[in-house]
Structure formats: C-alpha cells, structure tokens
Amino acid sequence: MHLHKYEKIWMTFGIGSLVLFLAVLGVSAFAFGAQPPSHMHSVDSQNLEESVFSAPGVEQIDETTYRARLVAMAFGYDPGTIEVPVGSTVIFEITSSDVVHSFAIPGTNVNLMVTPGHVNMTEHTFTEPGEYLVLCNEYCGTGHQHMQMKIEVTP
Amino acid sequence: MQHSDVETKEATPLKETKEHSLKGTLYFVMFIGSFIFISWFVIYFLFLSRI
Structure with a gap:
C-alpha cells in the first residue's frame, strides 16, 4: 500500500497521541487509583x-476522615448544611x-450524578477553610435552580 | 503453415498517477491535532490541580 509521506x-x-492519552489514563x-465517582x-x-x-449527616471515621451520607431530593439536600x-x-x-439529581462543588473535582436506587460515592480533601456551595447540575424539575446546600469548612 | 502476423503488443506501462499535493491537508490536520492534544493536557492538569 502506498502512503503519501504526509499521511505517514x-x-x-x-x-x-491516542497511545499517550490511554497510557496516561x-x-x-491502575498505579495511582484514580477512578470516576461511583x-x-x-x-x-x-x-x-x-x-x-x-x-443523613456527617460522622467521623478517624482523625481526619469523615463520611457524609446525604439524600438529594426535589429541591434540596438533607442535611442542608454540613460542617x-x-x-x-x-x-x-x-x-x-x-428523581435524578447531581452533586457538584464548583472549583473541585466533586461532580457526580445522584440516581435513585444507587449510592454514588466520591471523596474530597478540603484544604482551604470557607463556605463551599453545592449545586445540582442535572435538571430535576421546576425548582432545580434553587437546589443547593452548603459545606462549612471551619479553620 | 500459417504465419502469425499478429504483432505482439508490448505491455504499455501504467500511466503514472501524479501525486497530489497534500500540504494544505497536512497543515489543517496538524492544526486540529495540536488543538486536541493541547486541550487534552490542559483539562488533565486542571483535574490534577483540583485533587
């Protein structure tokens, strides 16, 4: 088969590029344990x-690790604030x-779908104190734009 | 005896097809390719910076 020099x-x-992208992923x-939230x-x-x-709420697992069990519903989260x-x-x-909601903390990698019947899981380390906004970015009904909660990271 | 007067035809060489210039295609393919390549790494490093 003849291939033009430029085609080569x-x-x-x-x-x-494809091999490089797949190798990085x-x-x-497999070496660093990165995985999609699931x-x-x-x-x-x-x-x-x-x-x-x-x-639903926050419980401490060890010195610096907490588990937050949350329920998303139209149009909010339970609890509405965690600390x-x-x-x-x-x-x-x-x-x-x-219905299907989502859980996204802008400016972080936390962004997952929340599906009824399934428990979706991800983790995040909060290195900066402050108030973090959580938003639903999956259209879930007429009050979708009001659906939010807050995470207070205390110093 | 019949004498063959059919002339043996010489095989005519295939016409050489003229190669098209692919320079424009190369530039455009590499332009799109670099765009994809650079954006992939920008997004990947954004992800890493937010871990």
Missing part, C-alpha cells in the same frame, strides 16, 4: 428510612429519594 506523518501523530487508574452499592429509594440513610474542620477528607455517599 499525521497517522503517526494520531496513533501516537491507564497509569492514573459505587456498586444500591439502596431501596422508596424506603430510605430503613436504610443507612435513615439519619467539617479544614484539612479533613470527606467521603460523600449520596442517594436520591425521587
């Missing part, structure tokens, strides 16, 4: 009162009691 150049560039995933855990969304989500000290790592476990 751009095919090498294209295939090389592969090393991040969790295999499921829950009965009609009966959250009898699940681990019966009393953690600066420097702590928060493991978010979130589910929805009605």
Whole structure:
C-alpha cells in the first residue's frame, strides 16, 4: 500500500497521541487509583428510612476522615448544611429519594450524578477553610435552580 | 503453415498517477491535532490541580 509521506506523518501523530492519552489514563487508574465517582452499592429509594440513610449527616471515621451520607431530593439536600474542620477528607455517599439529581462543588473535582436506587460515592480533601456551595447540575424539575446546600469548612 | 502476423503488443506501462499535493491537508490536520492534544493536557492538569 502506498502512503503519501504526509499521511505517514499525521497517522503517526494520531496513533501516537491516542497511545499517550490511554497510557496516561491507564497509569492514573491502575498505579495511582484514580477512578470516576461511583459505587456498586444500591439502596431501596422508596424506603430510605430503613436504610443507612435513615439519619443523613456527617460522622467521623478517624482523625481526619469523615463520611457524609446525604439524600438529594426535589429541591434540596438533607442535611442542608454540613460542617467539617479544614484539612479533613470527606467521603460523600449520596442517594436520591425521587428523581435524578447531581452533586457538584464548583472549583473541585466533586461532580457526580445522584440516581435513585444507587449510592454514588466520591471523596474530597478540603484544604482551604470557607463556605463551599453545592449545586445540582442535572435538571430535576421546576425548582432545580434553587437546589443547593452548603459545606462549612471551619479553620 | 500459417504465419502469425499478429504483432505482439508490448505491455504499455501504467500511466503514472501524479501525486497530489497534500500540504494544505497536512497543515489543517496538524492544526486540529495540536488543538486536541493541547486541550487534552490542559483539562488533565486542571483535574490534577483540583485533587
């Protein structure tokens, strides 16, 4: 097969870029444990009162690690405010009691979908004190734009 | 004996196809390629900076 000299150049560039992108993702995933926010855990969304989500809130796991179990619903989160000290790592476990929502903290990598029946999980370390806004970025109904909560990171 | 007067035809060489100039295509492909390449790394480093 005859290939033009220039075709060889751009095919090498294209295939090389693809291999490089996949290698970077592969090393991040398998050597450094990077993963998309997800969790295999499921829950009965009609009966959250009898699940681990019966009393949503923050609990301390060890000195600097907290677990925040949150329920998203139209149009807010339960609880509406959580408080953690600066420097702590928060493991978010979130589910929805009605429709699909999302949980996004602008300016961070926390951005996940919240699906009824599933518990979605991600973690984030808060290194700066302040008030963090949480928004729903998945259109969930007429009050979608009011759906928010706050994370207070105390010094 | 019949004498063959059919002249053996010499195989005519295939017409050499003239190579098109792909210079413009190369520039455009490399332009789009560099855009994708650079944006990929900008987004990846943004992700890393927010960890």
